[in-house]
Amino acid sequence: MKPTSISRRGFVKSGSVFLAALSVGPSFAYSQKIEENIRVGIIGTGSRGCGLASIIKDMPGTQILACCDILPNNLKEGMSYAAKGAKSYSDYRQLLDDKNIDAVIIATPLFLHYPMSLAAWQAGKHVYLEKSLSYDIPQTIDITNKVKNSSLVFQIGYQYRYYGLYHKVKDIIQKNWLGKVTHFECQYNRNSNWRNPVSDPKLERIINWRMYREYCGGPLSELCAHEIDMVNYLTASHPLKAVAMGNINYWKDGRDTYDSIQAIYEYPGGIQASFNSILSNAFNGYNIKIMGDKATVEILRDKAYIYAENTDTQKGIVDGVTGATIATRTQGKAVELNFKKQGEEDVDPTLFALTDFFSCIREKRKPVSNVETAMETSIAIHMGNAAADTGTQQIWKPEFSF
Amino acid sequence: MKNKNIILLIILLHSVITSFKIDPLKEFRITGFAQGTNYHITYYASEYKISKEHTDSILQSLDSSLSIYKPYSIISQFNLSEKGIQIDTHLQNVIKRSLEIYKTSKGISDITVYPLMQLWGFGTKSSDKDPSTADIQNTLLCIGSNKIHLKKNYLSKDKPCTKIDVNGIAQGYSVDIVAGYFDKMGIENYIVEIGGEIKVRGKNQSTNKNFRIGIESPSENAADKPIINKILQIESGAVTTSGNYRKFHESNGKKISHLMDPKTGYPFQNEMISVTVWAKDAITADGYDNALMGMDITKSFQFLKKHKELEAYFIYHDKNGAIKDTATNGFTRLMLPKK
Missing domain, CATH: 3.40.50.720 (NAD(P)-binding Rossmann-like Domain)
Structure with missing residues (x-):
């Protein structure tokens, strides 16, 4: 056909x-x-x-x-x-x-x-x-x-x-606001069993398909997938290697998908990206940190903040620096990233x-x-799960590249 | 008896000698956060004399007077008032000097531009919106330092909508106040810097040389590290910089500077990127760096010919858009030769 x-x-x-x-x-x-x-x-x-x-x-x-x-x-x-x-x-x-x-x-x-x-x-x-x-x-x-x-x-x-927030983050990375980006730290955590109520026990596997590897890849394919897709988008690349550790260390309720997984990927240029998902602690829930030698961007669901690194130029050569007033760049101080166009509503x-x-x-x-961008994300997900399942490092194979 | 006298004499001599012995000077550093920016102080003294708490306390009292970001500050109360209020000594000092500079700069430097800053989104609230011509014309009716009057400790205004912003000079003034406190405490070697405005006295005791000050060049973006390609070595006085490369927003891909032309109501449109000024005290340097930013290079040099108390260094765009720099002869003499 x-x-x-x-x-x-x-x-x-x-x-x-x-x-x-x-x-x-x-x-x-x-x-x-x-x-x-x-x-x-x-x-x-x-x-x-x-x-x-x-x-x-x-x-x-x-x-x-x-x-x-x-x-x-x-x-x-x-x-x-x-x-x-x-x-x-x-x-x-x-x-x-x-x-x-x-x-x-x-x-x-x-x-x-x-x-x-x-x-x-x-x-x-x-x-x-x-x-x-x-x-x-x-x-x-x-x-x-x-x-x-x-x-x-x-x-x-x-x-x-399609989200302006990520477009803006990509823009500031390209403009070198973060300096050399070396790490992404991504998490998608919950404090819940991630189950839906089941009226008839026969429907358990149909309704709670996320609990079973027969039907999906667990938190990596169902939760972290968006973050992996975003790191691929922001780096305009895909991972080259993956290691991971997965466990069922909290919800011992018959599920066989992990309730805790930590996967680390290497991207071109030695960039390391970690993707964590645990179902027993919801602190910071959905969170992506992009770390460069000049600043960090922290992405939440619908907001992003920049945290500048301390750039103490006073040591060594000079006793002081004169310049246009620098808005505070104290380490740890959050500056919200404005990504919305004027008058734009939350959509x-x-x-x-x-x-x-x-x-x-x-x-x-x-x-x-499209299918090509999604393909790269999918293979990354499968590499992460395979790494956790087998305890061995997974390599991006040439046949994965189209 | 003789022995006793000899012993007494020895004791006396010893105490005289020790009292004349000079303790070596130690380096102390204070860093902190004030007026929306960072400050760094290095001083040399035989013992720890001034703490961060002392410094913070001085700076907080200045904020309570001069900061438009503090709703309780005296300047904020003046801005909210209909006709005016009694103001404290700090604000009086800053206003007096600002009005002088308003006159000498023929209105280019004007602390009443605050409503324009707000209109363009550079005040206490940010906005990416360009104001309409009608809004600008209406706001211009509130602008002009001839609409405010200082009589003793009473600052009055002709129009309720007239509001002032002394950010362009307050940091320099604060540097002078902090430095003055160090003078009072008998400290003879220090460098005080608040948000890039600097005053020095004496020498760096570790190198036994005059203090070295790097002049920042514009970097590509606000989060970037400043680039230092010029270094000054100064015996005394203050150095401050005004620039439009750090505080701006983009509108239709065009950078909108935060420095407002009080005559047109629009941001200054000229070739200037930054101006660094040397003067005896920081309030003078800081007061004039903004005024020079509002002039072009030619007018700036004409102005500086008449103001020998100032030396200046400019970074600017030439006609082809390339970044160039130039300085007065007096300023060039302060610069270390390039290695």
Whole structure:
């Protein structure tokens, strides 16, 4: 089955749709220009799938015309965001056969990402696949080879690639505000068992799939994935080596995914990045520190701070330095990084990611978060888990590079 | 008896000798945080005479008078007032000198630019927004040091909207006050620096040479280490620098300087990057470095011809945008030859 081109539908091109959407936020000034709706199907209407549906529902030029889930409650919830006359499915293959669907959102457990997204692509659908890309390295390589040159849009749900905060951080790294960057310290911690309530014990593995390696890679693929993707983005590279240690040292409740993992990656230029996720302490929760010899940037969920290093130039050559007043550069003093444009409201970066997805469909563009960027992140995740599982260092192999 | 006298004489001689013996001078360093910036002090004394607590206390009292960032300060109260208030000696001293400089600089240096600073987002609240022409014109109605009047200890203003910001001179004044305290305590060798404004007396006792002062060159960004490519060696006096390379914000890719032209209401648009001034005291140097930033190179040198009490060093953009520097002859004599 070869993917079919989208040209059968007469989408109106609008050159600056994506940029306009970024600068005006969610006001969708371009809506009048769109003649036809993009018809969307949602596969997997759990909490993330419904979260995406709730955003898409209000986006002009799109219509949710189908939902699919194997759990009736999820399906019912998903359908509440769908348009009138939308169809509900319990088998995703039937949804893919639906000729009235142009694009699918896939928000299912990780082990289903590869078969579902591949089938969707083969059925000629544009795909927005939640992170991470795939369950193992062979799947990662296979799907990348298949879809990377496709005329269909294949986007992965790494929405932080669309977040102004990270754009600003990348900008200041390029402007050398941090000096030579040598370390990234990333953590994604929680103090909870990370479980969802289960009404029927038979559903335990379906609902709490994050507890089981049969279905996902645990905290590294489900939590740290965003941070790994961001370090890849900020360094414009991928890790070369990985070592890691993983354990189940707190939630001994039958799970077999780690409740504690510490992975250390080496990036080009000897940059070391650590990714930690533990489920028994939530101090600082989501946190990324980027350390340079001039300053540190600390990234929280929706804020970032710069901490300048002490730069005492007084030693040795001179007794004092005269210059324009230096705002305090006491070590440890936080200066908030301003990344928002004037008057810009707080917007969920997922909205920007979805806006890009639909614009790419209309303009036949490659999305910012595409299969190639997601592939590098996925392989890094798999290297980290393999390092923890085997206790041996993992190396980025030449065949991982496309 | 004779023996007793001899012993007494020996004791007397000993005490005379010891009282004349000079204890070697030790180096003491104080560093801290004041007025939104760092300060560094090095002094030489035979014993520990001045503590960080002493220094902080002096600087805090200055803040309570001169800081627009402290809502309780006297300057803040003046700014909030309708007609004026009684002010303390510190603020009087600073106002007197600021008004002098306002006159000699023909209005280029003007402490009443504060409403403009706020409008452009450089006051106590930051903003990346460019003000509208109408806003600028309205604000200009509040600007002008001829709208404030100091009579004894009462500072009055003609318009409630007139507000003052003495940040361009307060650090220099603070350096003088701290240095004055060291003088009073009998310390003859020190270097006092607050936020890049410096006063020295005596010598570095470790090297037995005059104090060396590095002049910072603009670095690429605010978080960068300053680059020092010129070094001064001065016997006494004060050195201060004003520059637009550290405090600015970007608007449409263009850097907006924090130094405001009180006549146009817009940031100064000239070739200046930074001006370093030498004078006998820091309030003079600091008071004039901003004024010179508001002139161009030609006007600055004309001005300095008439003001022999000042020496200056300029970093500026030439017509092609390249970074150049120049200095008065007197200033050049203070500079160490390049190795």
